[in-house]
Amino acid sequence: MDRGRLEAFSDGVFAVAITLLALNLAVKGPGNGTLAHQLGHMWPGYVAYVISFFTIGIIWVNHHSLVSNVVVVTRLLLFLNLVLLLFVVLIPVATATVADYLQAGGFDAKLAVALYGIVLTGMSAGFGGIAEWSLRPGRTLVPVPPDKRWAARLRFMSGGLVYLLVTGCAFLSATVALGLSGLVAVYYVFERTPAAGRIGGTAETDGPAGPAGPAGPPGSQDG
Amino acid sequence: MDRGRLEAFSDGVFAVAITLLALNLAVKGPGNGTLAHQLGHMWPGYVAYVISFFTIGIIWVNHHSLVSNVVVVTRLLLFLNLVLLLFVVLIPVATATVADYLQAGGFDAKLAVALYGIVLTGMSAGFGGIAEWSLRPGRTLVPVPPDKRWAARLRFMSGGLVYLLVTGCAFLSATVALGLSGLVAVYYVFERTPAAGRIGGTAETDGPAGPAGPAGPPGSQDG
Amino acid sequence: MDRGRLEAFSDGVFAVAITLLALNLAVKGPGNGTLAHQLGHMWPGYVAYVISFFTIGIIWVNHHSLVSNVVVVTRLLLFLNLVLLLFVVLIPVATATVADYLQAGGFDAKLAVALYGIVLTGMSAGFGGIAEWSLRPGRTLVPVPPDKRWAARLRFMSGGLVYLLVTGCAFLSATVALGLSGLVAVYYVFERTPAAGRIGGTAETDGPAGPAGPAGPPGSQDG
Amino acid sequence: MDRGRLEAFSDGVFAVAITLLALNLAVKGPGNGTLAHQLGHMWPGYVAYVISFFTIGIIWVNHHSLVSNVVVVTRLLLFLNLVLLLFVVLIPVATATVADYLQAGGFDAKLAVALYGIVLTGMSAGFGGIAEWSLRPGRTLVPVPPDKRWAARLRFMSGGLVYLLVTGCAFLSATVALGLSGLVAVYYVFERTPAAGRIGGTAETDGPAGPAGPAGPPGSQDG
Numbered sequence: 001m002d003r004g005r006l007e008a009f010s011d012g013v014f015a016v017a018i019t020l021l022a023l024n025l026a027v028k029g030p031g032n033g034t035l036a037h038q039l040g041h042m043w044p045g046y047v048a049y050v051i052s053f054f055t056i057g058i059i060w061v062n063h064h065s066l067v068s069n070v071v072v073v074t075r076l077l078l079f080l081n082l083v084l085l086l087f088v089v090l091i092p093v094a095t096a097t098v099a100d101y102l103q104a105g106g107f108d109a110k111l112a113v114a115l116y117g118i119v120l121t122g123m124s125a126g127f128g129g130i131a132e133w134s135l136r137p138g139r140t141l142v143p144v145p146p147d148k149r150w151a152a153r154l155r156f157m158s159g160g161l162v163y164l165l166v167t168g169c170a171f172l173s174a175t176v177a178l179g180l181s182g183l184v185a186v187y188y189v190f191e192r193t194p195a196a197g198r199i200g201g202t203a204e205t206d207g208p209a210g211p212a213g214p215a216g217p218p219g220s221q222d223g
Numbered sequence: 224m225d226r227g228r229l230e231a232f233s234d235g236v237f238a239v240a241i242t243l244l245a246l247n248l249a250v251k252g253p254g255n256g257t258l259a260h261q262l263g264h265m266w267p268g269y270v271a272y273v274i275s276f277f278t279i280g281i282i283w284v285n286h287h288s289l290v291s292n293v294v295v296v297t298r299l300l301l302f303l304n305l306v307l308l309l310f311v312v313l314i315p316v317a318t319a320t321v322a323d324y325l326q327a328g329g330f331d332a333k334l335a336v337a338l339y340g341i342v343l344t345g346m347s348a349g350f351g352g353i354a355e356w357s358l359r360p361g362r363t364l365v366p367v368p369p370d371k372r373w374a375a376r377l378r379f380m381s382g383g384l385v386y387l388l389v390t391g392c393a394f395l396s397a398t399v400a401l402g403l404s405g406l407v408a409v410y411y412v413f414e415r416t417p418a419a420g421r422i423g424g425t426a427e428t429d430g431p432a433g434p435a436g437p438a439g440p441p442g443s444q445d446g
Numbered sequence: 447m448d449r450g451r452l453e454a455f456s457d458g459v460f461a462v463a464i465t466l467l468a469l470n471l472a473v474k475g476p477g478n479g480t481l482a483h484q485l486g487h488m489w490p491g492y493v494a495y496v497i498s499f500f501t502i503g504i505i506w507v508n509h510h511s512l513v514s515n516v517v518v519v520t521r522l523l524l525f526l527n528l529v530l531l532l533f534v535v536l537i538p539v540a541t542a543t544v545a546d547y548l549q550a551g552g553f554d555a556k557l558a559v560a561l562y563g564i565v566l567t568g569m570s571a572g573f574g575g576i577a578e579w580s581l582r583p584g585r586t587l588v589p590v591p592p593d594k595r596w597a598a599r600l601r602f603m604s605g606g607l608v609y610l611l612v613t614g615c616a617f618l619s620a621t622v623a624l625g626l627s628g629l630v631a632v633y634y635v636f637e638r639t640p641a642a643g644r645i646g647g648t649a650e651t652d653g654p655a656g657p658a659g660p661a662g663p664p665g666s667q668d669g
Numbered sequence: 670m671d672r673g674r675l676e677a678f679s680d681g682v683f684a685v686a687i688t689l690l691a692l693n694l695a696v697k698g699p700g701n702g703t704l705a706h707q708l709g710h711m712w713p714g715y716v717a718y719v720i721s722f723f724t725i726g727i728i729w730v731n732h733h734s735l736v737s738n739v740v741v742v743t744r745l746l747l748f749l750n751l752v753l754l755l756f757v758v759l760i761p762v763a764t765a766t767v768a769d770y771l772q773a774g775g776f777d778a779k780l781a782v783a784l785y786g787i788v789l790t791g792m793s794a795g796f797g798g799i800a801e802w803s804l805r806p807g808r809t810l811v812p813v814p815p816d817k818r819w820a821a822r823l824r825f826m827s828g829g830l831v832y833l834l835v836t837g838c839a840f841l842s843a844t845v846a847l848g849l850s851g852l853v854a855v856y857y858v859f860e861r862t863p864a865a866g867r868i869g870g871t872a873e874t875d876g877p878a879g880p881a882g883p884a885g886p887p888g889s890q891d892g
Contacts, residue, residue, distance in 0.1 A: 012684025015235025238458025461681025503751040
C-alpha cells in the first residue's frame with residue numbers, strides 16, 4: 001500500500017462529504033410558502049453549513065499535513081484512517097439534523113447539537129488515533145523527539161476535548177454549543193501552525209512545495 | 224502541503240458538484256401527468272443546467288491554470304480555496320432553486336435568480352482571492368510584473384462584477400438575468416486566453432503538455 | 447493545463463455518475479407492499495442499471511485510451527471534454543426515467559427510452575468531437591496517418607449512429623430499443639480492440655503498463 | 670491504459686459509495702415524533718452502516734494490494750474491475766434496504782438481509798475474478814508460484830463462500846446473518862496479512878512506502 005492511494009481515497013471521501021453538505025440547503029419548491037419565507041427560516045441551516053464546511057476543510061488540511069510525513073503505510077494506519085472517515089462521512093447527516101431541529105427548540109434541538117458534537121468528537125478521536133500512530137519511531141520522515149511527544153499529544157487531543165465540551169454543553173444551550181464548534185473552526189483557520197502541521201516538523205507554512213517531482217523530501221510528491 | 228493534493232481535493236469537489244447538477248432534472252415518475260408534459264414544463268431546468276454546467280467547468284479550467292503556476296502552498300491559500308469551494312458547492316442547490324421557481328414568476332422567480340447571482344458572485348470573490356494571493360512575489364513560477372498587476376486584477380474582477388450585475392438585474396427580470404449569466408459562460412468558452420490563464424504567463428493554449436514527467440516547468444506534473 | 451488534471455476531473459465525474467446509477471434501485475421502505483413484490487416490479491430498473499453501468503464503464507475506458515495519447519491540452523479539448531461529461535452526467539437521470547416508465551407502457555415508455563437514446567447519442571457526439579480533435583497532426587503521441595483517418599472516423603461515429611437508431615427505434619418498441627443499447631455495451635466489452643483504442647495506435651491490450659514512472663511513451667504516467 | 674487511472678477511477682467509486690452509506694442515517698425532520706424516538710428506532714441502520722463501511726473499506730484495501738502488483742492492464746482486467754464496482758456501488762442501496770426492513774421482521778427482513786448477502790457475494794466474485802486473472806504468469810510484478818496458486822485461490826474464495834452463507838442463513842435468521850457479515854469485516858480488520866495482500870507476495874505490512882518517486886518496485890507510484 002502506498003501513501004498516494006491512501007490520500008486519493010481519503011480526498012475523494014472528504015470531497016464528497018463536503019459537497020453533500022450543501023444539499024441540506026435545498027428549498028422545497030413552489031407550494032411551500034414564498035421563497036423568501038422559506039429562506040428566512042433556514043438560517044440554522046446556513047450557520048451549520050458554514051461551520052461544517054470549514055470543519056471538514058480544516059480536518060482535510062490537517063490530515064494531509066500528517067499523512068504527507070508518513071513513510072510506511074501499515075494495515076493499522078489504514079484502519080485508523082477508516083475510523084476517521086467513518087465520522088467525517090456522518091458530518092453531512094449530523095449537520096442536516098442540526099439544521100432541521102435547531103429552530104424546533106426544546107430537547108430535540110439540544111439532542112441534535114449533542115449528536116453533532118458526538119460525530120465531531122469521533123472524528124477527532126479518529127484523527128488522534130492516526131496522530132498517536134505517527135508518533136512511534138520509524139513511521140514519519142521527520143520523527144517527533146521523545147521529549148516532545150506529550151506536547152504533540154496535548155495539541156491533537158485538545159480539539160477532541162473541545163468537541164466533547166460541545167456535546168455536553170448542548171444539553172444546556174443548543175445555540176451556544178453550536179457556536180462553540182464554530183469557534184473551533186475559526187481558531188484553526190487563523191492558527192498559523194496547527195497541531196497536526198507541527199507533528200514531525202512539517203514546516204508547511206514557509207517551505208516551498210516545488211512543482212517538479214524530485215524537489216525535496218516532505219510533500220514533494222503529488223497524489 | 225503539496226500542490227497535488229490541493230488539486231486532487233478541489234477536482235473531487237468540482238466533479239461531485241457538476242454531477243449533482245443533473246439530479247435536478249429527474250422527473251417525478253408515473254402518476255404525475257404524462258412524461259411529455261413533465262418534460263415540457265422543465266425547460267428552465269435544462270437552461271439552468273447547461274449554464275451551471277459550463278460555469279463550473281470554466282471555473283475548474285481557470286482554477287487549474289492558476290494553481291498549476293503556484294510554487295508555494297500556504298495555509299492562507301488553502302483557506303481561500305475553501306472559500307471558493309464553499310460557493311462552488313452551493314451551485315447545484317442554487318440551480319435547483321432557479322429551475323423550480325423560474326416558471327412560478329413573480330418575486331419568487333426574481334429572488335431565485337438573485338440567489339443564483341449571489342452564489343456566483345461569491346464564487347468569483349473566492350477565485351479573485353486566490354488570484355490576488357498569487358500576485359505577490361515568490362508565489363508563482365512565472366511572476367506577474369508589478370506594472371501588469373492592475374491589468375490582471377481587472378481581468379479576474381470583471382467576472383465578479385458581471386455576476387453582481389446578474390444579482391441586481393434579477394429583480395428587474397429573472398429571465399434576462401439568467402441569460403446574462405449564460406453569456407458569461409459563452410464568453411469564457413470562446414475567449415482564447417482567459418484572465419486566469421494569463422496571470423503569471425501560463426501559455427496554456429500553445430505549449431505542449433508533455434506526457435512524461437520531466438517535461439517542462441509549467442503544468443508538467445500530473446495531480 | 448496538463449493532461450493529468452483533465453483525467454482526474456473526468457475520472458471523478460465518471461465515478462460519481464456511475465455510483466449514482468445505483469440509487470435508482472432503492473426501494474420505498476415498509477408500508478409500500480411486501481419487499482418481494484416491490485423488487486419483482488423493479489426489473490426494468492435492474493436491466494437499465496446494468497446497461498448504463500457498462501455503458502459508462504466502456505466510455506471511461508475509451509476516454510482514457512484516447513486522452514492518454516494526447517500530447518497537447520488546448521482549451522478546445524477541454525470544452526469538447528465538458529460536452530462529453532455534460533451527457534455522461536445525464537445518464538443516471540435518463541436511466542431512472544427508463545426504470546420508472548418502462549413498465550407503464552404506452553407513449554411514456556417510448557419517450558423515456560428515446561430520451562435515453564438522445565443522452566447516449568449526445569455522449570457519443572461529445573466523444574466523437576474529442577476523437578476528431580485528436581486526428582489533427584501534432585496532437586497525439588502516435589498520429590493517425592492521413593489515409594487512415596476516415597477509417598478511424600467511421601469507427602468512432604458508428605457508436606453514435608447506433609444510439610441514434612436506439613432513439614428512433616424507441617418509438618416503435620421501447621423494450622427492443624433498450625435491448626439494442628444493451629447490445630452496444632456487450633459488443634464493446636467483448637470487442638478486443640475498440641475504435642478509440644486504435645486511434646493513434648495505442649496498443650493497450652498487449653503492451654505492459656509498467657508500474658514505474660519512466661516506463662514507455664504511451665500511458666506511462668499516472669493521473 | 671495505465672494502472673494509475675484504473676486506481677483513480679476505482680478510488681472515486683469506492684469513495685462515493687462509502688460516503689453515500691451515511692445518507693441512510695438521515696432522520697425525517699420535525700413532525701415525525703421526537704428526535705430521540707426516531708434515533709432509537711434506527712439502530713439497525715447504525716449496525717448496517719458500520720458493517721458496510723468497514724466492508725467497503727476492506728475491499729478497497731485489498732483491491733489496492735492486488736492492483737498495485739499488476740504490471741499489465743488488459744481490457745479483461747478493466748471488465749472484471751467493472752464487475753467488482755457494479756456490486757460495490759449496490760452496497761449503499763442494499764444497506765438502506767436492510768436498515769429499513771430489519772425491524773419490520775418476518776419474510777421482508779429475511780429477504781432484505783439475503784439481498785445484502787447477494788450483493789456482497791457478487792462483490793466477492795468480482796474480486797475473485799480479478800485475483801484469478803492476476804494468477805496467470807506475466808501479469809504481476811511478483812508472480813505466485815504454480816504450487817501456491819490453489820492456496821491463493823482458497824484464500825480469496827473463502828470470503829465469497831462466507832457471503833454465500835450469509836445469504837442462505839438470512840432465511841433462517843436475518844439478525845444472525847447480518848451479524849455474520851459483520852464478523853467477516855472484523856476478521857479482515859484484525860487479520861494482519863489478508864488473502865489479497867499475500868497474492869504475489871506484496872509485503873505491505875513491513876515494507877516502507879517511500880514518499881519519493883524512484884523508491885522501489887511495488888507500490889512506489891502514486892495514483
